[in-house]
Structures are given as structure tokens and as C-alpha cells.
Amino acid sequence: MSSQSKLAEQPLLLAGVKIIAVEQYGAGPFGTQHLADLGAEVIKIENKNDGGDVGRHVGPHYFGENDSQFYQSFNRNKKSVTLNLKTPDGQKILHRLVKEADAVFNNLRGDLPAKLGLDYASLSGANAQVVCAHLSAYGREGSRAAWPGYDYLMQAEAGYLSLTGEPDGPPARMGLSIIDLMTGTTAAMGLLAGIIGARASGIGRDIDVSLFDVALHNLAYVATWYLNADATVTRQPRSSHPSLTPSQLYRTQDGWIFLMCNKEKFWGVLCNKIGRPEWIAKEEYKDFTNRLKNREALNLQLEDVLLTRPTQEWLALFAGAVPAAPVFNVQEALDNSFVEEQKRILMLDHPTASVRTVASPVRAGRHPTKPAPEMGQHNIEVLKAAGFSDHDIQHFAEQSVI
Known part of the structure; x- marks a missing residue:
């Protein structure tokens, strides 16, 4: 049993x-x-x-x-x-x-x-x-x-x-x-x-x-940042994380994808998966601090790459190695095959x-x-x-x- x-x-x-x-x-x-x-x-x-x-x-x-x-x-x-x-x-x-x-x-x-x-x-x-x-x-x-x-x-x-x-x-x-x-x-x-x-x-x-x-x-950490560091979080372009990059919406050839490289290790995996291994050690992108300082340039370059393929191809390529998700509407979310697999x-x-x-x-x-x-x-x-x-x-x- x-x-x-x-x-x-x-x-x-x-x-x-x-x-x-x-x-x-x-x-x-x-x-x-x-x-x-x-x-x-x-x-x-x-x-x-x-x-x-x-x-x-x-x-x-x-x-x-x-x-x-x-x-x-x-x-x-x-x-x-x-x-x-x-x-x-x-x-x-x-x-x-x-x-x-x-x-x-x-x-x-x-x-x-x-x-x-x-x-x-x-x-x-x-x-x-x-x-x-x-x-x-x-x-x-x-x-x-x-x-x-x-x-x-x-x-x-x-x-x-x-x-x-x-x-x-x-x-x-x-x-x-x-x-x-x-x-x-x-x-x-x-x-x-x-x-x-x-x-x-x-x-x-x-x-x-x-x-x-x-x-x-x-409000959790957003409140803590204000109460202790007098830092006010505001809206960021593309629903990006206030301090971690890349962690936001990106355009693809046929729509959108959300990436969340919220641990350092995922940056290297992402770079290899998209065919840009040279970005791993690039001074401007080598860690969270530098990527945040250079977020605008990084996001432009990354999106240029993501625009070359449709969303499903990227998701198949990342396949759990890079935290990523499609951007669904409610109908697509409920008709998702994973929902059926999980008997939700x-x-x-x-x-x-x-x-x-x-x-x-x-x-x-x-x-x-x-x-x-x-x-x-x-x-x-x-x-x-x-x-x-x-x-x-x-x-x-x-x-x-x-």
C-alpha cells in the first residue's frame, strides 16, 4: 500500500x-x-x-x-x-x-x-x-x-x-x-x-x-528596511526585486518569462544556459552588488538574448536549473498541465x-x-x-x- x-x-x-x-x-x-x-x-x-x-x-x-x-x-x-x-x-x-x-x-x-x-x-x-x-x-x-x-x-x-x-x-x-x-x-x-x-x-x-x-x-522586510535604515522601497520596472538581479519580467520571442536568480549560483547557470558564459566573471555582473549597480545595462543585454526564442523553449532549456516561470492569465494557469498532474x-x-x-x-x-x-x-x-x-x-x- x-x-x-x-x-x-x-x-x-x-x-x-x-x-x-x-x-x-x-x-x-x-x-x-x-x-x-x-x-x-x-x-x-x-x-x-x-x-x-x-x-x-x-x-x-x-x-x-x-x-x-x-x-x-x-x-x-x-x-x-x-x-x-x-x-x-x-x-x-x-x-x-x-x-x-x-x-x-x-x-x-x-x-x-x-x-x-x-x-x-x-x-x-x-x-x-x-x-x-x-x-x-x-x-x-x-x-x-x-x-x-x-x-x-x-x-x-x-x-x-x-x-x-x-x-x-x-x-x-x-x-x-x-x-x-x-x-x-x-x-x-x-x-x-x-x-x-x-x-x-x-x-x-x-x-x-x-x-x-x-x-x-x-510588509515584512520592506517595513524593516524603512524602520531601521530609513530606506523606502518603491515600484520597480517589470516587477523586479528591489535588490536582486536578475529577478523580474523579461520579454521573449512570443511573450514573457519571469526569471528569479535569487541565489548567486543561479547567475552562472543562467549564463551558461543562454550561451553567455563570459558574463559570469564580467566585473560589472560578477555578484549581486555589481549586478544591481548595472541592472539597466544587464537587463537590456539579457532581454536581447531572451527575445531570440519563444517562452516554452526557454522553459524547456532551463528545466528547473534556472528558476523561471511562464506568465499566464487565469485561464492558462488553471489549464496548466502541472495543475492536472498535481490533482489540484x-x-x-x-x-x-x-x-x-x-x-x-x-x-x-x-x-x-x-x-x-x-x-x-x-x-x-x-x-x-x-x-x-x-x-x-x-x-x-x-x-x-x-
Whole structure:
């Protein structure tokens, strides 16, 4: 039996972990989907009086009513319970669910978790070990706690638009909602760390992650250079690395290629592969420092060579010896034969549609393939498991609590 077959027979890594998720749209659902993909029971709380998760209605592409393709991108392998947390019975149900939960997650505006009883102070009476993870725009404290906030705003304020695009162009954001995705992933990491800590100590806590904090944290070495060397990184031509050369876009005979010779050894390999071995020891190009000083001249000479062949010929020649990649659009990226080889596209077991989606990047055996749930699909299952009777459930439904 292969190692992959053995892994496929084992329980998923987070089997037995239960998370109550009061979430909507992108960042929060993306984070908890990581956990659901790994086997956690993620119970998604939606208020049907508000239309449920707003992501259900984000067009222009839909599989059905309240079932947008956007929504399916962030919510597979979860359960959905409709619950109005603004009612006494809604709070009663929440506290009953929390008794058996490892964590309660939300991605609400910073001032709302306490008002809706989603913080540790509100829930520790039901479960002292529960971890309350809060993903907000600007945090739950401070002058912006009540502010709404979105990915593009964070990119703008954290300086990303000054780093993206060509030097003579207008400020430009990244093409993906990278702050949403990174914040969701960071929140998932924080939540798991909280669960590990709570299992060791028996005491839960609040954990906070904000879009703003993650956007700022992602500046990484760019921030360190400014804070310690007063050096400000600006946009470079052809998306080049600020200090390493060659590491940028180059034209080829039929398009583009991205080269990243980010270790000294790759420079020599590149020179030999393109038939310019004399450049290896050339004074102006012999190391990173000199290549950076003479970057403009080097790039002109290098591009002259790369223009003599089409991109695929260069990629075949470099073949992993020189770090290089084609420059694809989204269609080409998903139709890439390497994606098929690596089995990166999943078919979900949707009841009415053919739903294909990108697999979890964490490979730990099998990938579960349950589609994102219908609104309230698991009301009866979850409430009965929590000890509520058929009569209770009927009452909650009649009162629009669920």
C-alpha cells in the first residue's frame, strides 16, 4: 500500500474539533474553510432574516438561488445553521452549542462581537475552555473599532499600491483580495494555537486578528528596511526585486518569462544556459552588488538574448536549473498541465450542479468534497445533537429564531 493510500484511510487531521463560525463574505469563511478541509466540524451560523451569508448573493455567477459561485469558493465542507443571535432563544441555542465547541469564530465589525455575546467574557460561563477568535477590519479596540473595512482599503493604507505596477503608472492594487485571504489564514492559525493552549491549560481566551494588522505585517522586510535604515522601497520596472538581479519580467520571442536568480549560483547557470558564459566573471555582473549597480545595462543585454526564442523553449532549456516561470492569465494557469498532474482541482458533490474548485494546499491524505451548505441545511441535525427536542426546534422556527 502506498503512503498516500495509507494517509487516505486515516482520520482527517482536525477530526473531533468543533468550531462555531459567525461569518460571512470572504476573509472569515476562507479561514474556516482551511479548517473544514482538514476535518474540523465547522458550523456556520447565518441569520436568514438578513439573507444569510452575503457571499451567497455575490454575482455574477450562480449555481442556484442563494448559491453563488463566490459562496461555493469559501464554504465547502461546512454545516449551516440559521440562528438569530439578537433574540434570547438565539443566545440560548448559541450557549448550548458552545458547551461542546472548541472555538467560536467571527468576522464581524470590531464593535459587534461583545454586543452579540461572542466574546470570551460572554461565553466562558458556558465553556471555560472555549477560544473566541475575532477577525475584524481594524480590531475590537481603539478609534476604528466600529469602522467597516475591506481588502482594497487595507492595501491602499498599508502602502501596497505604492509597490505594485510600473513606476510611471498610477497606484495599483494587487489583482487578488490578498489581505482577505491572508487574514483568514492567519486567523485559522491563531484559532488552532488557541485551541492547543486551551487544551493544555483548561482555559480559553479571546484572539484577535485584523485586516489592518495583517496588511501591515505583510510588509515584512520592506517595513524593516524603512524602520531601521530609513530606506523606502518603491515600484520597480517589470516587477523586479528591489535588490536582486536578475529577478523580474523579461520579454521573449512570443511573450514573457519571469526569471528569479535569487541565489548567486543561479547567475552562472543562467549564463551558461543562454550561451553567455563570459558574463559570469564580467566585473560589472560578477555578484549581486555589481549586478544591481548595472541592472539597466544587464537587463537590456539579457532581454536581447531572451527575445531570440519563444517562452516554452526557454522553459524547456532551463528545466528547473534556472528558476523561471511562464506568465499566464487565469485561464492558462488553471489549464496548466502541472495543475492536472498535481490533482489540484476538486469536483464537489453538489446536488444539482457540477462544481469544480481548487483543492486545499495542505496535503494530508484525502480531500473531503462536500459542497458549501444550503442555508439552514443542518438545523435539525445540529440542534438535536445539542439536546433540543422536535418541539423546541418547531418553536424556534415559528419564532424566526432559526
